Amino acid sequence: MARVNNWQLGREMSYWYPESRPQRQFAAVFDTNKCIACQTCTLACKTTWTSGRGQEYMLWNNVESKPYGFYPLAWDLKLLEMLNGGAWNGNKYEGQTIFESAPAGERVLGWRPEQQDYAYPNVGEDDCAGQVDKGAGMMSLPHMNWFFYLARICNHCTYPACLASCPRGSIYKRPEDGIVLVDQGRCRGYQECVKGCPYKKVFFNPMTGTSEKCIACYPKMEQGIQPQCFVNCIGKIRLAGYISKPGQERAENPIDYLVRIRKIALPLFPQFGLEPNVYYIPPIHVPLSFSRQLFGPGADEAVKAYRNAANDADLSSLLCLFGSSEQVMTRWSRQGDLVSGLDDKGSTLVRVPRNEPVFTRPAYDKLYQITRTNCP
Amino acid sequence: MLRIALVVALSVVVTSCSRGxxxxxxxxxxxxxxxxxxxxxxxxxxxxxxxxxxxxxxxxxxxxxxxxxxxxxxxxxxxxxxxxxxxxxxxxxxxxxxxxxxxxxxxxxxxxxxxxxxxxxxxxxxxxxxxxxxxxxxxxxxxxxxxKDDIHSLYPNASVDHYPFQAHSLEPGSAAQKEMMQRYAPAQAMGNRRVGPRExxxxxxxxxxxxxxxxxxxxxxxxxxxxxxxxxxxxxxxxxxxxxxxxxxxxxxxxxxxxxxxxxxxxxxxxxxxxxxxxxxx
Known part of the structure; x- marks a missing residue:
């Protein structure tokens, strides 16, 4: 075990390999407040990558309703229980990561889903904990009436547990962009990666006998185009780019700005210790205790900043860039009420207004003497 | 060498004396x-x-x-x-x-x-x-x-709507169909011997x-x-x-x-x- 820096934990931690950060790291921000769980992202990925034999059950991208949605079943609860929750002291994690709590004979603390755990990808969909009018009739659980949608892909972690788990070195992290891939020529289907990944984003293909996972649409990213699940997102909740190394943040980098500078986008279960690189703007209507468990101690401030975004010209402008272009915007700038997304060379890819013009159409059209809405 | 010789000799003795x-x-x-x-x-x-x-x-x-x-x-x-x-x-x-x-x-x-x-x-x-x-x-x-090397052999009740390689435009057994099949079987495309069929x-x-x-x-x-x-x-x-x-x-x-x-x-x-x-x- 090597000692490595995990900025999300505010401390060093143990990892199977020494610290080796890529030249740049693929990263993304998902705004959970915009997601409507239409699953267009799921289908975009499915039709592009996992329509083959043995891939039937695979969802490299999925959207689940929290708190009762899971794919696979209870993927997060099982590991949280195994970790005994984990404890934060301010921004420093004082519990153990899955690497530090690996049992004897194992490289990481993990568990392997059974086949039936994959059988209900929509379990818990739209389930809130109570009936709308009089609270939960069928269940009595300590929740208010809330839920939110959590879209998930591989986190292309800085310290991938799948990579650490593989005894054959069949999983690698690309030095040029940090995307984590399974070498399909080398994999022998031991499923150690399936067991090790806490997010359960590696899937065993019984037809090819190998494990497969999200590839961050690297052929697209190499051409400066965002992945399929990003560009097909109806709610425009996603922004793909690259996050800088810790201490090298640049305000002109949209991911850096949202994650490290404004700290409005947070990692998913940072306490697991993988330094995941998909960052979530937490839901603003969910109990903060739940958000803290999912996104770490930064949840309170992130929610506060997001609630105030309308009064924050820079933040609200940058949020308007989500879903505004198919291309990867590695830089951004604001000019008054306009915000621009730029590429590495500084060329403008897209320019959008901070506030879209609003037109109010009267229910009754006097010119044609007709009612144009169903519910006047 | 003496030990090996003894083992061989013992094997010969056992061979000649037992029925099992x-x-x-x-x-x-x-x-x-x-x-x-x-x-x-x-x-x-x-x-x-x-x-x-x-x-x-x-x-x-x-x-x-x-x-x-x-x-x-x-x-x-x-x-x-x-x-x-x-x-x-x-x-x-x-x-x-x-x-x-x-x-x-x-x-x-x-x-x-x-x-x-x-x-x-x-x-x-x-x-x-x-x-x-x-x-x-x-x-x-x-x-x-x-x-059979298909999903129904593993899951008899599986229901599959459609695989891209089953498109009507692809002639069964054609190079185009094989290419389409390999698109969704990267291990096969890479020549990984885990993938069937097997002799x-x-x-x-x-x-x-x-x-x-x-x-x-x-x-x-x-x-x-x-x-x-x-x-x-x-x-x-x-x-x-x-x-x-x-x-x-x-x-x-x-x-x-x-x-x-x-x-x-x-x-x-x-x-x-x-x-x-x-x-x-x-």
Whole structure:
């Protein structure tokens, strides 16, 4: 075990390999407040990558309703229980990561889903904990009436547990962009990666006998185009780019700005210790205790900043860039009420207004003497 | 040499005095007229049996922490160029269906690439001291026995709307259809030999230490396995080790994977090196 820096934990931690950060790291921000769980992202990925034999059950991208949605079943609860929750002291994690709590004979603390755990990808969909009018009739659980949608892909972690788990070195992290891939020529289907990944984003293909996972649409990213699940997102909740190394943040980098500078986008279960690189703007209507468990101690401030975004010209402008272009915007700038997304060379890819013009159409059209809405 | 001579002498005595299978403290490959690739062949009756006690693989992560299969009974035949091993072991569960969190019964024979005084590390060899491995797996056997290579063979009630390679525009068996199929089977596109269909349920490999297993290009690998009343009986055929003769011994090691115990890869029951001797035709 090597000692490595995990900025999300505010401390060093143990990892199977020494610290080796890529030249740049693929990263993304998902705004959970915009997601409507239409699953267009799921289908975009499915039709592009996992329509083959043995891939039937695979969802490299999925959207689940929290708190009762899971794919696979209870993927997060099982590991949280195994970790005994984990404890934060301010921004420093004082519990153990899955690497530090690996049992004897194992490289990481993990568990392997059974086949039936994959059988209900929509379990818990739209389930809130109570009936709308009089609270939960069928269940009595300590929740208010809330839920939110959590879209998930591989986190292309800085310290991938799948990579650490593989005894054959069949999983690698690309030095040029940090995307984590399974070498399909080398994999022998031991499923150690399936067991090790806490997010359960590696899937065993019984037809090819190998494990497969999200590839961050690297052929697209190499051409400066965002992945399929990003560009097909109806709610425009996603922004793909690259996050800088810790201490090298640049305000002109949209991911850096949202994650490290404004700290409005947070990692998913940072306490697991993988330094995941998909960052979530937490839901603003969910109990903060739940958000803290999912996104770490930064949840309170992130929610506060997001609630105030309308009064924050820079933040609200940058949020308007989500879903505004198919291309990867590695830089951004604001000019008054306009915000621009730029590429590495500084060329403008897209320019959008901070506030879209609003037109109010009267229910009754006097010119044609007709009612144009169903519910006047 | 004195010890070896005593062992050989003892083997001869036991052979002449008992009616049951002859037990040996080493694996002795006896001559056969032809390469034997089926477990039921009568030629196996002429080979003495070695009972190899199995140990948990607890040297490298991921380790096997709980023992499963206790022992494997081994017989060996040779016809000069080829060598066949028959492995018998008890296994109350037949695990030959691959799937998420499902693992397969299997077995392997490991022999140093070269006959040398100081054999390689018995745990998959070591750098510069490679080992050759012949590996059988129950799901490959089922495939060779006729189980179709499709999802309905694994999940009879599976319902699949459509695969892209089944598009009407693609002529069955055409290059275009194969190309479409490979788009969604990257392991196949990469030439990974884990992907079927298979001619033999056996794979030849080589290794130079844990985690270095790679296809043994040019190595012979044949064999067959059958389910017995109590477990498995598997024959593994490979080339006889270069330099092995009646005067020079080498080493052999065995491994058994119990699918129901989630054994896979390095999580296995295994032996250390066992002397492998060759008995030549009279």
């Amino acid at each position: 299978p002859v037990m040996t403290t080493e694996v002795v490959a006896v001559p056969a007229q032809k390469p034997v690739a089926t477990p039921a062949d009568g030629a196996w009756d002429s080979a003495p049996e070695h009972v190899a006690k199995l140990l948990v693989q607890d040297l490298v992560e991921p380790r096997l922490m709980k023992p499963s299969t206790a022992e494997v009974r081994v017989r060996a035949l040779q016809n000069g160029g080829e060598m066949a091993f028959r492995l018998d072991w008890k296994d109350g569960t037949q695990n030959d269906l691959p799937g998420p969190a499902k693992f397969l019964d299997g077995c392997a024979v490991q022999i140093p690439e070269k006959v040398e005084v100081n054999p390689p590390d018995p745990q998959m060899g070591s750098a510069g001291h490679p080992v050759q491995i012949t590996f059988w797996r129950a799901d490959w056997q089922a495939s060779v026995n006729g189980r 033999f349920p056996v794979e030849a490999m080589m290794a130079e230490g844990p985690g270095t297993l790679s296809p043994g290009a040019g190595l012979l690998a044949r064999g067959a396995g059958v389910r017995t009343k109590t477990g498995w009986q598997v024959v593994l055929v490979r080339k006889a080790p270069a330099g092995l003769s009646a005067k020079v011994r080498t080493q052999v090691a065995f491994a058994i994977w119990e699918g129901s115990a989630q054994e896979v890869g390095s999580r296995k029951m295994r032996t250390g090196w066992i002397p492998l001797a060759l008995r030549e035709a009279k």
